[in-house]
Amino acid sequence: MTDAENPVIPAGTASRGKEFSRATDAALVLAGGEVFWGRGAGAVGKAVGEVCFNTSITGYQEILTDPSYAGQIITFTFPHIGNVGTNAEDLETTTPAVRGCVLRTDITQPANWRASGQRGGHLDGWLKSMNLVAVTGVDTRRLTRLIRDSGAPTGVIVHAPGKDGAIDVDALRAEAKAWPGLEGMDLARDVTCRQTYAWDETEWALADGFGKLENPKFHVVAVDYGAKRNILRCLASAGCRVTVVPAHATADDILGHSPDGVFLSNGPGDPAATGEYAVPAIKGVLEAGLPVFGICLGHQILALSLGARTKKMHQGHRGANHPVKHIDTGRVEITSHNHGFVVLGDSLPQGVTASHISLFDQTLEGIVVEGRPIFSVQYHPEASPGPHDSHYLFEEFYKLIEKNAKKN
Numbered sequence: 029m030t031d032a033e034n035p036v037i038p039a040g041t042a043s044r045g046k047e048f049s050r051a052t053d054a055a056l057v058l059a060g061g062e063v064f065w066g067r068g069a070g071a072v073g074k075a076v077g078e079v080c081f082n083t084s085i086t087g088y089q090e091i092l093t094d095p096s097y098a099g100q101i102i103t104f105t106f107p108h109i110g111n112v113g114t115n116a117e118d119l120e121t122t123t124p125a126v127r128g129c130v131l132r133t134d135i136t137q138p139a140n141w142r143a144s145g146q147r148g149g150h151l152d153g154w155l156k157s158m159n160l161v162a163v164t165g166v167d168t169r170r171l172t173r174l175i176r177d178s179g180a181p182t183g184v185i186v187h188a189p190g191k192d193g194a195i196d197v198d199a200l201r202a203e204a205k206a207w208p209g210l211e212g213m214d215l216a217r218d219v220t221c222r223q224t225y226a227w228d229e230t231e232w233a234l235a236d237g238f239g240k241l242e243n244p245k246f247h248v249v250a251v252d253y254g255a256k257r258n259i260l261r262c263l264a265s266a267g268c269r270v271t272v273v274p275a276h277a278t279a280d281d282i283l284g285h286s287p288d289g290v291f292l293s294n295g296p297g298d299p300a301a302t303g304e305y306a307v308p309a310i311k312g313v314l315e316a317g318l319p320v321f322g323i324c325l326g327h328q329i330l331a332l333s334l335g336a337r338t339k340k341m342h343q344g345h346r347g348a349n350h351p352v353k354h355i356d357t358g359r360v361e362i363t364s365h366n367h368g369f370v371v372l373g374d375s376l377p378q379g380v381t382a383s384h385i386s387l388f389d390q391t392l393e394g395i396v397v398e399g400r401p402i403f404s405v406q407y408h409p410e411a412s413p414g415p416h417d418s419h420y421l422f423e424e425f426y427k428l429i430e431k432n433a434k435k436n
Contacts, residue, residue: 053189054163056130057197059182059204064171068187069135070155070162076207077101077127079183081172083347087413089118095219095254096324096366098125098296099210101185103171113138113149120256125219128161128185132168161187179342182207211340215297219254220275227260227270244269246429249287251277253295253325258412266426276305279312289319289429292326299328299338299369307333319428322404328371330404331395335377344368348415351387352407361418364411401428
């Protein structure tokens with residue numbers, strides 16, 4: 029084959045139509061035909077999933093370990109990913125569910141005193157240890173515009189070092205096309221805990237690290253649809269002893285622990301699919317009259333249980349700079365987001381009202397049940413890297429539990 033027949037396209041470019049072998053070891057191949065070539069990092073191999081983008085400039089380790097990213101390949105719009113390394117504390121789960129990540133620049137040596145672990149906390153070593161594939165050197169601005177304009181596509185991320193020309197674009201494109209997408213997928217079953225456990229670790233502090241809850245006043249049962257650890261820490265820091273139960277727990281399972289309140293966690297996938305078994309359980313919890321607080325997928329499951337509907341979004345909300353308006357107070361909070369499905373505001377039944385809306389696209393970001401201690405938000409008030417504007421919601425939940433306990 030001549031050079032004219034086998035052109036080398038620089039890393040970070042995308043192309044349509046006929047593809048040729050490249051002098052490269054990594055690529056992101058989209059179902060629509062686009063190919064983004066780059067340099068491989070992390071584990072060797074391939075993975076298929078929905079390609080999304082996240083605009084956060086901090087917290088990449090928490091993002092990569094957030095169970096809500098199950099089935100997804102994350103494009104980081106911020107170029108300096110890996111600059112502060114990794115450590116054993118900034119984890120939202122022990123086993124990441126994300127499929128891989130796409131980066132603009134090569135991963136540099138960590139420059140932070142907290143970096144520790146694989147290769148001194150180098151992100152590349154951490155990705156290898158977690159069996160996560162990464163592609164660097166990609167034009168992430170172009171990829172982000174594609175996602176913004178066309179919606180989140182299906183793609184295959186591949187890292188094949190030492191095998192020049194071995195990346196079979198046609199086969200990878202076919203694999204991407206064959207993947208069914210997140211609609212209809214119940215991924216909470218894949219990331220939930222396998223058995224009930226207790227949680228008493230509190231939030232991290234600079235001088236002391238993580239703390240331990242002492243003398244809790246109330247007991248909360250948290251339903252784990254893919255719970256982030258920092259949510260559990262926030263509940264404990266608010267003064268609640270936490271019992272975590274699997275996603276498939278029934279109302280009897282939940283109420284059998286005699287909770288003072290029930291929390292519905294974040295998680296991945298299609299809420300309607302998870303709702304097949306989660307909604308009957310939560311309806312039973314609602315009948316018990318307990319305070320209920322939901323975040324992310326938990327917000328969507330609560331809304332479905334109350335009679336609302338959900339839908340897949342065009343590109344979703346993922347980042348740490350999303351302005352959300354509290355409707356009653358008019359206060360604007362900068363919030364952290366990670367969701368590709370949304371509750372339809374016009375589907376809320378009588379007695380359930382919108383509490384928060386997105387100032388980006390006016391989508392529903394929170395609900396309250398009139399006259400009852402039940403509320404939820406779509407965004408993430410617990411976000412460990414910040415922002416912390418909405419952290420007060422955990423205190424609000426505690427106050428509702430306290431008020432409800434006095435009534436009874």
